[in-house]
Amino acid sequence: MESSVDHRLSLLLDGEASEFETRRLVEDISKNPHIKRRWLEMNKQKSALRRELLMPHLDLSSKIQNELQKSKKTNIQKQQGYLFSWGKIPYMRTCSYLFGFCLTLTFLFFELSSQPNQSFFQVSAPKTLVSTINPVMLDDFGRNFDGSLRSYKFISNNQVEANYGIKGSNANLKLKFFLKDGSNTVKLSSVSDGVTINTKRNNKPMIINLSSDKLSNQKLISISNLFLE
Amino acid sequence: MENDINIINLVKKGDVKAFDILVVKYQDRLVYSVYKFCNDFELSQDIAQEAFVKAFRNIDKFRGDSSFYTWIYRIAINTAKNYFSNKSRGAETYNEDILDNALSDMSLNSDNPETLLAAEEMKDAINQAFQDLPDEIRSTLSLREYDGLSYEEIAKIQNCPIGTVRSRIFKGRELISETFSKLGLSKTSSN
Secondary structure, three states: OHHHHHHHHHHHHOOOHHHHHEEEEEHHHOHHHHHHHHHHHHHHHHHHHHHOOOOOOOOOHHHHHHHHHHHHHHHHHHHHHOOHHHOOHHHHHHHEEEEHHHHHHHHHHHHHHOOOOOHHHHHHHHHHHHHOHHHHHHHHHHHHOOEEEEEEEEEEEEEEEEEEEOOOOEEEEEEEEEOOOOHEEEEEOOOOOEEEEEEEEOEEEEEEEEEEEOOHHHHHHHHHHHHHO | OOOHHHHHHHHHOOOOOHHHHHHHHHHHHHHHHHHHHHOOOHHHHHHHHHHHHHHOOOEEEOOOOHHHHHHHHHHHHHHHHHHHHHOOOOOOOOOOHHHHHHHHHOOOOOOHHHHHHHHHHHHHHHHHHHHOOOOOHHHHHHHHOOHHHHHHHHHHHHHOOOHHHHHHHHHHHHHHHHHHHHHHHHHHHHO
């Protein structure tokens, strides 16, 4: 067991551990003092071998961790201080903010009152899917698989298309959401690439199609599982 | 070149624990390099510490064009330059030539061995243990430690499977580790 840990640490030391293994080791080292000590020893040994060891017992890690925690707290306090520092804002600037705010409200009031039967969201999107799919949800969903929402569009009342860029690679992912009804039969026949799943959203049956230019079907399946969870 | 990309990606997501891995990995090398031109134990530690903190705060600026060590080394040198500039504005402690040489020469040799006795003893013992390793293991470990080759490159050179490289390096470290334990560092470093 110990030898196996040492073996894994040896790979980490040489930058040869996989992404998954690196994540596991980061957790193991932070939680287990014994493994942390072995990691320190192996690095000391490496430094001695390369004749770069100055102080055998040097370990800056706890000092640096404290420093980072301290500055994190200071930043939070600064942010809180900023939120409650209205008194420091010059009078003229405050007035101009208020004036701008009132102007925006007035504009919104006239704009929306000219379309009495539509809410703000419905101005930009058809009715049916808006209740189940919205941009905030799409954006949040992307975070589950390191995807950043690049664009989305409501193709029709029953169809939404969202495009994501996958962080750290140049792969794209396209998600198509369909509400299951007769009018979509034709559209669904055009969905041939990638992975398609049947699920429910707010008790409404829904079909989701995932396709990508670079991601493997296995990866698409693992992302599609997020919808089923 | 050291491959720290997996760890750095975690740090970029704000993982402080992952950053700790990098600190332990590079602290000795960085302190050693900084010590070369400031000749002060305490100061070299402080500068290295500050460089690590700066590196964490600016990790998004690290593009991976060079190794992480090269990047943090440059941060440390600039930190040292600022320190000396602010302190003395060209007085006797600060020597621009030394700093510039340090920037271009990253494998400097110690010229103050009397203050580094413990470390020197350890280095000698470890290097002796390295020399005593079986030939195959020593040559594999040498290609890794001194030439900085990846496992794949070593496997090609030695015409053997990558798994063999992996186990030879591990075995070599394990054997050296026995010498290391005898020197007593394993017990005291836990403090």
